[in-house]
Amino acid sequence: MSKPTPISGFPEWAPPQRMIEQYVLDRIRRTFELYGFAPLETRAVEPLDQLLRKGETSKEVYLISRLQEEGPAATGEGTLGLHFDLTVPFARYVLENAGRLQFPFRRYQIQKVWRGERPQEGRYREFLQADIDIVDRDTLAPHHEAEIPLVIGDALAGLPIGNSDGGLPITIQVNNRKLLEGFYRGVGLTDPVAALRAVDKLDKIGPDRVTALLAETAGATDAQAKACLALAEIAAPDPSFADAVRALGVTDPLLDEGLAELVAVLENAVAHAPGLCVADLRIARGLDYYTGTVYETQLRGYERFGSISSGGRYDNLASDANARFPGVGISIGVTRLLGLLFGAEALTVSRSVPTCVLVALASEERRPESNRIADALRRRGIPTEVSPSAAKFGKQIRYAERRGIPYVWFPGADGVGDEVKDIRSGDQVAAAPDVWQPPTVDLWPTVG
Amino acid sequence: MSKPTPISGFPEWAPPQRMIEQYVLDRIRRTFELYGFAPLETRAVEPLDQLLRKGETSKEVYLISRLQEEGPAATGEGTLGLHFDLTVPFARYVLENAGRLQFPFRRYQIQKVWRGERPQEGRYREFLQADIDIVDRDTLAPHHEAEIPLVIGDALAGLPIGNSDGGLPITIQVNNRKLLEGFYRGVGLTDPVAALRAVDKLDKIGPDRVTALLAETAGATDAQAKACLALAEIAAPDPSFADAVRALGVTDPLLDEGLAELVAVLENAVAHAPGLCVADLRIARGLDYYTGTVYETQLRGYERFGSISSGGRYDNLASDANARFPGVGISIGVTRLLGLLFGAEALTVSRSVPTCVLVALASEERRPESNRIADALRRRGIPTEVSPSAAKFGKQIRYAERRGIPYVWFPGADGVGDEVKDIRSGDQVAAAPDVWQPPTVDLWPTVG
CATH class of the missing domain: 3.30.930.10 (Bira Bifunctional Protein; Domain 2)
Structure with a gap:
């Protein structure tokens, strides 16, 4: 295509x-x-006569029709159109449901x-x-x-x-x-x-x-x-x-x-x-x-x-x-x-994904371990992804960088415990997934 | 009508x-x-050829057309239809924006x-x-x-x-x-x-x-x-x-x-x-x-x-x-x-409006006072309405009851301070709008 x-x-x-x-x-x-x-939400469609009660905008109505039927009138409920505002559907809803x-x-x-x-x-x-x-x-x-x-x-x-x-x-x-x-x-x-x-x-x-x-x-x-x-x-x-x-x-x-x-x-x-x-x-x-x-x-x-x-x-x-x-x-x-x-570029968001922590992956075989860490962080309300591949750590860090993810988590091995790195400052500290907490400002993306 | x-x-x-x-x-x-x-949100409409890529559902497509044009083909971008799932539009979005x-x-x-x-x-x-x-x-x-x-x-x-x-x-x-x-x-x-x-x-x-x-x-x-x-x-x-x-x-x-x-x-x-x-x-x-x-x-x-x-x-x-x-x-x-x-009536909500507190109204002249109380409560994150009329307090309480609003606030007067009534228990206590806090379970409607 x-x-x-x-x-x-x-x-x-x-x-x-x-x-x-x-x-x-x-x-x-x-x-x-x-x-x-x-x-309240009302359906997207209204009968055409409802939509045309507000005269001026009649030329702006989109009609809908089923592909395999002839013309817009054949929907079974008369001609239907997409609503062009929420006031006309609401007025219809009130009349229809006044008793309730x-x-x-x-x-x-x-x-x-x-x-x-x-x-x-x-x-x-x-x-x-x-x-x-x-x-x-x-x-x-x-x-x-x-x-x-x-x-x-x-x-x-x-x-x-x-x-x-x-x-x-x-x-x-x-x-x-x-x-x-x-x-x-x-x-x-x-x-x-x-x-x-x-x-x-x-x-x-x-x-x-x-x-x-x-x-x-x-x-x-x-x-x-x-x-x-x-x-x-x-x-x-x-x-x-x-x-x-x-x-x-x-x-x-x-x-x-x-x-x-x-x-x-x-x-x-x-x-x-x-x-x-x-x-x-x-x-x-x-x-x-x-x-x-x-x-x-x-x-x-x-x-x-x-x-x-x-x-x-x-x-x-x-x-x-x-x-x-x-x-x-x-x-x-x-x-x-x-x-x-x-x-006007008057509003910005601090990152392009909800993710706060990327859990790194030492090897594909050790994915269950990284998954467990991610689970523990998510259960505590921390948005977390596991690295999509066991590429070199530098590449995994760039995955986070390109999306604005602030933290990369390195699972421990060989007697060394887990560590988490703030990839903006480069600071890396020991951390445990059931206690570590990011600063509140980093937990979710912020709009400014 | x-x-x-x-x-x-x-x-x-x-x-x-x-x-x-x-x-x-x-x-x-x-x-x-x-x-x-x-x-992500994608537009509600897709070109018909995109929608028909998934064969089987073609008979289910709704076409749209402008009321004052002839037939669905005249929208300027070929025939448009409403999307029938979110997978086909997403696939189109990925192809269109892959570079970004x-x-x-x-x-x-x-x-x-x-x-x-x-x-x-x-x-x-x-x-x-x-x-x-x-x-x-x-x-x-x-x-x-x-x-x-x-x-x-x-x-x-x-x-x-x-x-x-x-x-x-x-x-x-x-x-x-x-x-x-x-x-x-x-x-x-x-x-x-x-x-x-x-x-x-x-x-x-x-x-x-x-x-x-x-x-x-x-x-x-x-x-x-x-x-x-x-x-x-x-x-x-x-x-x-x-x-x-x-x-x-x-x-x-x-x-x-x-x-x-x-x-x-x-x-x-x-x-x-x-x-x-x-x-x-x-x-x-x-x-x-x-x-x-x-x-x-x-x-x-x-x-x-x-x-x-x-x-x-x-x-x-x-x-x-x-x-x-x-x-x-x-x-x-x-x-x-x-x-x-x-x-199956398997899910219920604790009230039919978000409102936690109804501020009562002693007389229409005193509405500014009730409005100030409502303002103070809302600033502290408590969903609040002011009574729509200065009817008898019994009628104002019934307004709250019918909607499941748990608290009615009575502004003080003549040397008596404000009081708030839990209309379920009937308990009424002295309260100030800048310190009173409802139990957490009452603050917002709960689903159970």
Whole structure:
């Protein structure tokens, strides 16, 4: 066969990068669990009609079909597609299992998703997301919207990335859909969703073209467009943003509700994680289904690459004729985050294999002896390999060196006891497999 | 929308089951790493020609296509399908990245795979596998074949399943393709692969029909068929099986080679994990690509459900015109294993959420105080939630009870300090969030 090649948009990390990814995922998972989120995985496929409920991304769905059947419709359950996010499957899961769940239901979900986009630079077609959501039955208290960014702050805070001053590596930008819609209504616009979509393009096309778009799609006068742009310029790391909004002189009951909710999010953020959140009134999120607080997240130093963690409150995603399950959630784009950090070589791992000790082999006949030593070390939680061959010791040491394995163990013979060599320093000391312990920093690979 | 329903063959575990699955996966992963296997994930899709290299399963491949393109061929990289195992993608990965890998290369890989089978009872179409493989360049020393079953034994040994006597929960059945092929040649059969396929059906169709099949497909005489069946009946938990083979009086150089290799596997197993392995000469494995040791694994008490972990040595899977990368590996069918254990209610988890402590809420106004207590507990690694509402304390305690959360924390007020209640015993004691520690057994959910 010919040499295989990569497929655009389907990244494959090398083992050392995968070790870093696991380290990041372990931290994320542990943080989610510290906040009481329960784990869930949903199947990779959903019926196509479920996937298309979120309109905009329909062109990105991958359909699946059995090789020996005709066309994608023949799977027996109607057409199936791969999920393109974890929110739509979760909403389906909640509706399907509502009778068996305890509400409010807090769950996290860390899985691959797929988007059938045309291949282009920096776009992934397969990528890993880490989501948390809280849904309740009938009503969801707004304090949950204030809790979500703190979880993300904690999950990513300890990563050895971002500011060299040890500060937070991320900024979470927060806004509120009610605030935006209420404001647009308050200035007299009758299609606030069209206005929201126009303002959402501010970063991409600039204020002049947004003004034109507001006139064209939302029927905005110059004064109305000016007010919308003035709102979009407000940003503050604390509840003071509310004064700036009120200074614009617009009043509307929905605006007041949104303002109160966003103030509560900022108050909570200032109390628990100063500097983590910024109220940024230009953030709108493209998706139709958000109805309250919305979140985007900048990785400091990588702002130009866009948000690495986004989400918001949705009141109508998990609803049917009988019940309504409003929710709030956020998704960390793990592959996107790691892609940025790997590209900048911002994260490294101390070795390319888990192995801490390589047990050397004097001769193939003496392999059982080396195996016994490895057994004893592993039983004590020390990752250990036995040398694959009884080559000269110099060659065995190079086997360890090439992988970053820090210790080589030499089984004793002829009245001489076992010895272990730190191949970085060259220090070699007597050791017994049932008592020797490496320094904690050497036991497992470390990420820095 | 109408209430969604499950899709046959795509299991979704409830959160408590997912907690058990994560516990099992964490144990498997740690064991793999203790043996020095490095982590790898490959993309979910492979070019169709790669997937069809393993003939037999071609009918099970799921193809993917973009919703708005015509037919599966239009993805830009030829037809893509979802991988149906982790061995074929790994072989492709090794060929693609050979220049960047250190050999022998030990990797583990824990991922979902998909098989487009027709829906039927007990068949999964999406399931999780946990694989280890060792590949080397040009030649692979046979001692690696003896190491593989010990890793699986360790990975599954500690699970609280199987024998109530604390014995090993699994038996790994081992055989060797060279032994079988050499024996069939030695009795004069010219198509040993046909003979192997016939004998592989012994458990399903019985000795009489295997005899007929041997005659029909491999041209075996009655005496030859009898010899093949006599070989298939040999089984022993130690190297003594070799005497039984030799007693059949067949000689062949390939048989001798296979015997020596299988004896070495059994010797190693007896030395390191007595009772784990059985040489069982009826095990053949259906797949064409195995060329040496083969493995199947029975979960004790669930033997009728078939193997939960299978694999073997393959010499020609990862090879191209320039290089050859012989390998040996084994795959744990995690979904299959858990499906059996969940069906028998053989594994339970101590609560349905990670949360150890629920911080009660005297009034919504005092939420910041409860949040601060939760913060302090989480910083000390104690999974904590704050009550979702300031309902009566009885109702807040029931919130904890329904989820199995063992502790409810009552913030102090009016000169009375904080107290924490073990809601199982009713004991309530004074506590401070920066020093109180739950018993270790309560800190995280436990699986038993």
